[in-house]
Amino acid sequence: MNGTQSGDYVICSNCHKVLRKDKKIIISQPSRGPSAYIPEKEFGQTNDVVTLVNRLVEEYSTSGRLDNITQVMSLHPQYLESFLRTQFYMLRMDGPLPYHYRHYIAIMAAARHQCVYLINMHVDEFLNTGGSSEWLNGLEYVPQRLKNLNEINKLLAHRPWLITKDHIQKLVKTGENNWSLAELVHAVVLLAHYHALASFVFGSGINPERESEPLNGLHLVTKNKFCICDLANDNSIENIGLMSNITESTDNESEIEVLMERMKKLQEEREEEEASQEEMATRFEKEKKESLLVVSGAFDDDVVSMSNASRYIEDPGFGYKDFARRGEEHLPTFRAHDYSWEDHGFSLVNRLYSDIGHLLDDKFRMVYNLTYNTMATHEDVDTTMLRRALFNYVHCMFGIRYDDYDYGEVNQLLERSLKVYIKTVTCYPERATKRMYDGYWRQFKHSEKVHVNMLLMEARMQAELLYALRAITRHLT
Template identity: 50%
Template sequence: MKALASRGRLDSVSQHMASHPQYLESFLRTQHYILYMDGPLPLQYRHYIAIMAAARHHCRYLVSLHTAQFLRAGGERVWLQGLEAAPPRLRHLDHINKVLAHQPWLTSRSHIQALLKSGEQCWSLAELVQAVVLLAHCHSLCSFVFGCGADAEPLPMSMSVPPPLPPHRIPHGTPPAYCPCDAANGNTTVPLTPSVPLERTPRRRSLDSSYDVAFLRERIQKSQEEKERRGDRLLHSQTLLNTDMEEEEEMECSTDPSRFVSDPEFGYQEFARQDEDHLQVLRVQDYSWEDHGFSLVNRLYSDIGHLLDDRFRSVAALPSTHSPDLQRAIWNYIHWIYGIRYDDYNYGEVNQLLEKGLKLYIKAVACYPDATKTPLCTLHWAPFKPAEKVHVDLLVMEARLQAELLYALRAITQHMIA
């Protein structure tokens, strides 16, 4: 009701999150603060940064949404011609945007120093922190949008439907064929569900199930066909209180995300395949949200630490028929994918608690959401009720958000103490 009264309509993301109202309130409060409340960045900069972040995952839903808001905030229409038409200061964010979106462990002190270096187009530390928070927020929100299927739903009536994707577009981070990352503690083959075809030769069950991409795509197609047969459609009707002028404005706002993307070949790469010592695995015992990230971000961007912390706590406290161990396994599995390790956690529990199809889904939505497409949102082969499926998507989004923030804030800390 609050969102409807303040916005004039209830967007698809809020509709999906509404099954968990306590979390939704925390999410909307944080998002409103980042985009509209006091902060060093002007409003048009904030929405343009959100466009840049959403474009990395080719999320037309968020690109269109923030394009409309960018124009309402007084943004220059010419900037929407593409990244090259934006001011140099915004273009300078492109590299850290790319890295945080796909390989956040590569974020380094040098990236921070390059943005803060003296000059006419430099960023202040406060501006950069707000920009980084906004980038991480939008990247993780892309995962939720694609996971719950909001990107495939009709845009509000006041927005035009984007043209279909060009057939030659390469998704950012195509799922790799195989990853040899095994679970810790000698966790061997675990019985699969009946829906998973058995192989002739048993093999160790990896913590990373990306080698089953063909199987995943087949399930995606079947799930979409099943969804269409059932006529299972989410609410598409939107309550509109916009004026005719606003509707006409938004009709022009549908923008091709690719024009805001440089280096489209850059995508997610398997962290476990790389030299972990060289990449410096982020161990939570050395740099954590609770002991390090929270205090730093709250000091440089007033109150945002409390709002983000409330989001993390809200998603952890959501009621669920599943055990807290399962929720922790999902969270830690996502952090494992991003190179974050908990020394006090037995990663063998991931294989014991997470069904194979669920692991495939989690990794796809977390790491390459633009490649997953929305049929993944059904997950009808897994024993989840609708609210529980949304719960999984929320866990993926928040775990990914915290992972990106940890890497970015660690790099800022390294710059500050250098």
Template identity: 45%
Template sequence: VFDNNEIVSLPETNRFPRPCLFLQVNGEKERLSLLVSRGSVDAVSQQMASHPQYLESFLRTQHYILHMDGPLPLPYRHYIAIMAAARHHCNYLVYLHSTHFLRVGGDPKWLQGLEAAPPRLRLLDHINKVLAHQPWLTACSHIQTLLKAGEQCWSLAELVQAVVILAHCHSLCSFVFGCDTDADFVPLSSKSPNGTPPTFCPFDAANGNTNVVYHSLLSLIISFPVIVSFKDTEEEEEMMICLADPSRFITDPDFCYQEFARKEEDHFQVFRVQDYSWEDHGFSLVNRLYSDIGHLLDDRFRSVATLSSLHSDDLKRAIWNYIHCVLGIRYDDYDYGEVNQLLERDLKLYVKAVACFPDSTKTPVCPLRWTPLKTSERIHINLLIMEARLQAELLYALRAITQYMIA
């Protein structure tokens, strides 16, 4: 696959990406083979490719929750991903999962909007909204509503998988917008300038890596009319419009991130990690209810924390703890004065924007002091943001599930 440090594509055997083959590898070149998925590579993987060890962990987790054995049928998984991405108006992920939804046999009518989906999926709308924007509002009552909804009720195992998919896709939206992938994504009806594929990445262009494969998502979208038969052209156009409009999959569009209440206002209780942590509580619960996912998620958190970087460990810890802080999570043994010492104001604004309201950033401007940094360093920051947000959402959701189970 590799020749003179360049990535070349394998023969295309299928228009749709197939699961990556995960091999035991020893070097950076070999790890890059994870990017080759029978001839197609998506733009997100291209961005993460500068950190191949982390990318391996990310792809393992994503493949497991979307394709491997689990309580939820495959169409449900991709529809839940659509719902999650739509909360942040992430066209890239909505298109991607809409296409995968159809590929695994999903009913095209569901793509007309949330109201066309089965009632069981619509029941997830509230927890999707809360986890995406104000996760501290996640309560035991939300879990009870889903598990006690009569004929439409969810099983505990199904709900855990759904929550993992929601949190995974919400946090991935932060990465997509942080790396400007969504801005570079061109809808089916648009034309790419100068022949540039719709998932073209400006970071790779800056590095001269324009020979890297970017065609997979375009292939998915172009394949769409072949998958579904339409009675006439007008109906086909209507379905394409449906795919282009994430707002069809959400309710209460004005619900968004709000500043977490300060302690003196006493509106919401601060989430203290000493009382409920990933290591001591969340990991064991999620692993028990959704086999092996705890190990995969834990590997992601460890991978991003141990990536080699120009950034000091103190800086990485400050970014992580700052994101948790703005989402209402506090560490009693951490000196938050370090956040202001280590994170310049522009960097704090960037981190908070990408973590809390990524769809509003659209094309986030990197702080000036980032200018001399390599692309891999910028991406590392966005990986930290994504993983910190993912863990925060999981902590809130899993704590609520724990409260339900012991009530």
């Protein structure tokens, strides 16, 4: 900080960027409640829902407290129960890995996205389950076998399509630091879970339950370049890479009607004539390439992170790169027809880590099928088409194609500002901002946007698992 005292700086409550006080930046007061994006009043639920949530927390939490993730997810109690049951099983029930390993792996996963919220949560849990405080000084203090997870942690978080059976073989090869396949599957499930949960934390603007302990007066800086504090400084929106693309041609009043009309038209076209397999493949390739043009904004990579997250990972500069990159020989598409969760991944994970497959499958199905048959103020609406477009768009960005899905629907149903939000939350969640959250589906309820975040989280987790489990299958055959 060039010798400047920490008292000369403030931290933006929205983006946690370090800002100089002498720049006369107007900083809003930190938002109250579990989310920086969702008004606290949204969580004033009925007594029945509060009773259910409290029961779930009591059943699945040793702390007995209602953390902010749980409060935001409680907008959808059915999903919350499935989520808590699965997470409880991964962390608390019998399994291949010792309990303190589970929490340290969660820390390593969260660190890939600088998710200090999850890191702090699992630092406490790690110590409570008998973990050595020395390990919290960084990776050089942990056993070699944990260090050996770095490569697969990095690839799973950012470019899972690069995982091969060679990565699996290196981890399970004979030696004192080897992993059994059962242990490795448990670790992979934890890594994918916490990568995806970091997406939910950032995408939903989850507030910390407590103030972070500062280092030299400051603790966290994220790499977001745009925030409301930029507007407070009278910075022009044109200087912020993505913002000129966020405003759609439809106004608030017509947005919902336009979307509903498109859904109706697509349904009618589907009933009249089904596209050929060749046309479906072409539309997937087109959507995959167009995803390159969905830019998550300009970012200030020169901002130095003061987060402690980097101590838990190697190669912190490694991040997501578009699966389909122009001018390069891209990898072959992952066809779900050849290796799907339902037909392949589920049985393998369940065989190597008993019962987790059933829990994950219930969670995937719950979020995918969850509906209240409403859209904003409209009732009796079938949202199946929209939910599938959201889920499949995430998989498309990770190079996964469903032969029976018409990817032309993605462009019809997902506006550009929503695509920007999806790509950011899924691929670079630490860059998500309130402006992105507010910039799409402006007529929709906050609970509907939370449902979007749950869909993105589960689609991302399933994509990571598919690549990892396919590599394990190839190792076994």
